[in-house]
Amino acid sequence: MPVTLDYADGTVRVGGDADAYGRLPYVERDDRTDTGRVPGYRYGPLRDHLRTLGTTVEDSVPRWEDLDVASTYDLRDYQRDALDAWEGNDERGVVELPTGAGKTVLALKAIEAVGTSALVVVPTIDLLNQWREELETEFDCDVGQLGGGEQVLGDVTVATYDSAYLRADELGDRFGLVVFERVHHLGGEGYRDIARLLVAPARLGLTATFERPDGAHEILTDLVGDVVYRLDVDDLAGEHLAPYDVRRVEVPLTPAERERYEDAQGTFTDYVRQANITFTSGSDYQELVKRSGNDPRAREALLAKQRARTIVQESEAKVAELASILDRHRGDRVIVFTASTDLVYRLSERFLLPPITHETGASERREILRKFREGTYSRVVTANVLDEGVDVPDANVAVVFAGSGSEREFTQRLGRVLRPKEDGSRATLYELVSADTAEERVADRRR
Numbered sequence: 001m002p003v004t005l006d007y008a009d010g011t012v013r014v015g016g017d018a019d020a021y022g023r024l025p026y027v028e029r030d031d032r033t034d035t036g037r038v039p040g041y042r043y044g045p046l047r048d049h050l051r052t053l054g055t056t057v058e059d060s061v062p063r064w065e066d067l068d069v070a071s072t073y074d075l076r077d078y079q080r081d082a083l084d085a086w087e088g089n090d091e092r093g094v095v096e097l098p099t100g101a102g103k104t105v106l107a108l109k110a111i112e113a114v115g116t117s118a119l120v121v122v123p124t125i126d127l128l129n130q131w132r133e134e135l136e137t138e139f140d141c142d143v144g145q146l147g148g149g150e151q152v153l154g155d156v157t158v159a160t161y162d163s164a165y166l167r168a169d170e171l172g173d174r175f176g177l178v179v180f181e182r183v184h185h186l187g188g189e190g191y192r193d194i195a196r197l198l199v200a201p202a203r204l205g206l207t208a209t210f211e212r213p214d215g216a217h218e219i220l221t222d223l224v225g226d227v228v229y230r231l232d233v234d235d236l237a238g239e240h241l242a243p244y245d246v247r248r249v250e251v252p253l254t255p256a257e258r259e260r261y262e263d264a265q266g267t268f269t270d271y272v273r274q275a276n277i278t279f280t281s282g283s284d285y286q287e288l289v290k291r292s293g294n295d296p297r298a299r300e301a302l303l304a305k306q307r308a309r310t311i312v313q314e315s316e317a318k319v320a321e322l323a324s325i326l327d328r329h330r331g332d333r334v335i336v337f338t339a340s341t342d343l344v345y346r347l348s349e350r351f352l353l354p355p356i357t358h359e360t361g362a363s364e365r366r367e368i369l370r371k372f373r374e375g376t377y378s379r380v381v382t383a384n385v386l387d388e389g390v391d392v393p394d395a396n397v398a399v400v401f402a403g404s405g406s407e408r409e410f411t412q413r414l415g416r417v418l419r420p421k422e423d424g425s426r427a428t429l430y431e432l433v434s435a436d437t438a439e440e441r442v443a444d445r446r447r
Contacts, residue, residue, distance in 0.1 A: 002056035005047070010169035010197030012043045012061055025049055040172045041223055044201030048090075061199055064117035064176040067155055071108045071138040076240060079106050082229040086204060087113060093225035094183055094205035098233045099415020100241055103206040104131070107179045108138055111156060114202045116176030120158045121194060123185045125362070131158040131181070161191050168197040177202040183224060184209065184408070187216030195223035208415060209408040233414060241418040242396070244427040248443065250435040251317035261437060264308035271301035312434035313339055313402035319350065321432055325399055326351060326379065329428075333372065333395040334379035335386065337413050339402035344383050347401065353381040360385070384409065386416065394419050398429045405445035 004015040014027050014036035026046055027036040038046055043061055050057050075083065079102055082095045091114060097103050111118045120135075122128050125148045135143045135156050144154030146163035153174065159167075178198050180186050183205030186195055195203070205224040211217050221227075237243050253261060272279070275298070277288055291298035326334065338344050341357045348355035354368045354377050365385075369392065371377045386392050398417045403409055417427040433443045 002058050003050060004058045004060070005043070006060045007040070007063075007173035007199060010040045010172050010193075011037045012040060012046065012199060013037055014046075016058070040197045040199040041195055043199035044090075044092075047201070061173055062176065063173045065155065067111070067115050067117060067141065069139040069141050069156075070112055071105075073105045073108060073138070075105065075109060076102065078231060078236070078240070079109070082106055083109055083113070085229040086110065089225060089228045091177070091202035091204075093203075093228035094207065094210055094220070096207055096210045096227055096230040098231070098236060098241065098418065099208050099412060100419045101231070101236055102240075103181075103208075104134060107181070107204060107206060108134070110179065110202075110204050111139075111177060114177040116202075117174060118156045118177040118179065119164070119171075119175040119198070119200070120156065120179045120181060121161055121164045121186075122158060122181040123161050125160065127181060128158055128160055161185055161188075161194065164194045165191055168194045172197045173199050175200045177204070180205045180224060183207045183220065184212055184217065186220055186224070187212050192219060192223060195220075209411050233411070233418065237418070240420070242420050242425070242427040244414070244418060244429065246414070246429045246431065248431045248433060249321055250433050250440075251315065251321050252435050253311070253315055253317070253437070257311050257315055261308050261311045264304040264311070265438065267304035268301045268308065271297055308438070312437045312439040314343055314346070315434050318401060318432045318434070319347075322347070322399060322401060323351070325397075325430055329397050330378075332378070332397045333375075334397040334399065335392070335395045335413075335416055336379065336381040336399045336401055337386075337403060338381065338383050339404065341383050343402060344381050347381045351379075351381075353379055356380055356382040356385050358383070358385055392416050394421070396421060396425065396427050398427075400429065400431045402432070403442075405442040407445070 001016050006013050013030070013033060014024065024036065024046065026038045026042040028038070030037045047057070047059065082097070083106060086093050086095060095103065095106060107120065120131055122131055128145065128148050132143055132145055135158065139156060141156060142154035144152045144157035146157060146159035146167060148160070151163070153171070175198065178200040180195070180203070184207050185191060186205070203224045205220065210227055233241065272288065275291070279285060288298060288302065292302050322336065336347060336353065338347065341359065344355045344357050347353060356365055356368055368377065368380060372380055395417050398413055400410070400413060403413070414429050417429060431443055433439050
């Protein structure tokens with residue numbers, strides 16, 4: 001008796017030879033339907049296993065169509081190596097390349113190679129629009145969109161993570177390939193279900209920084225595949241990316257700032273020492289936050305830490321140093337990165353810089369970036385809105401006025417100035433750090 005496979009709401013039902021259930025990997029008995037079941041993402045490995053056994057299979061799972069498309073791009077050597085590595089891993093896995101290294105081109109070539117209906121999942125509306133435009137430009141096929149006010153399927157469909165999450169069980173059998181742009185977002189608890197419910201045998205994850213501080217990237221290796229190819233900025237700088245310099249500028253606190261900083265930082269460190277909190281993991285900080293709900297001293301420690309952080313991130317010497325950098329780079333395109341929306345507006349007012357924050361409307365943001373691209377504006381200031389997911393015009397100078405200890409954040413901000421320049425000039429990233437403060441350790445962590 002043949003084994004039958006059919007799709008049902010994010011799972012694959014396995015019917016036919018009941019004796020086979022216990023011998024097949026991933027299959028669990030479902031007494032409600034008198035069949036076996038596997039999660040959608042196990043379909044590919046299960047199908048391949050049945051083929052190796054020589055089992056007769058009646059497979060009604062795939063509802064995707066064959067696709068014959070070709071883009072105009074030629075792959076660079078490292079992009080070809082990345083695609084080869086992915087194809088050699090049964091068309092599963094993650095490719096980690098820096099911002100500006102052409103991950104979109106790699107994905108287009110993967111869609112060509114697989115030759116089936118494909119789904120591209122992206123984290124933001126900006127990326128949704130960019131991907132749709134790129135697909136419509138490069139491929140002669142129907143391009144669908146899920147998100148941004150549209151719910152239309154095509155031969156190739158681009159969807160936000162939110163829309164894909166809401167419709168994954170319904171559409172799980174419609175695509176033979178799924179591409180996860182910024183695949184680290186898939187590590188979020190809810191978003192993981194997108195990968196679990198889709199049956200697409202071919203899976204490609206793209207990111208500049210795969211590892212997550214919470215360790216969720218380890219789960220993604222089961223859902224998407226291992227990292228099959230990885231290059232960092234230094235591997236490509238000078239040939240495929242602009243050569244660059246990172247200049248760390250340490251600035252002093254004023255005597256008044258130093259006094260307020262030491263007082264606030266002392267309040268924080270005294271409490272965590274007495275409470276025996278070591279901060280050896282992220283859960284230690286969460287423990288402090290939980291304690292602050294019913295322990296006034298814990299709450300005061302957290303507030304003191306915030307005051308200390310604000311002092312070092314917004315010091316007078318940093319403002320003066322930024323003025324010097326902007327004056328020195330009058331002929332360059334400069335992006336100033338901060339750690340908060342309030343600081344964006346303060347620097348915008350102080351230096352007459354166009355601000356971009358999460359409060360900036362989409363049309364206003366596009367207008368600012370258009371003028372930045374055309375040269376009407378030569379500098380902008382932002383918090384983390386431009387870190388990823390937005391098509392940012394070429395810049396050659398970045399200033400990290402304030403930031404976190406996240407390696408991902410640093411890599412993304414550096415990537416904003418690394419697109420190759422026509423004249424072959426170097427890019428520069430300045431890190432402004434308050435000397436002899438905890439901010440030095442924060443800066444060390446992100447490097």
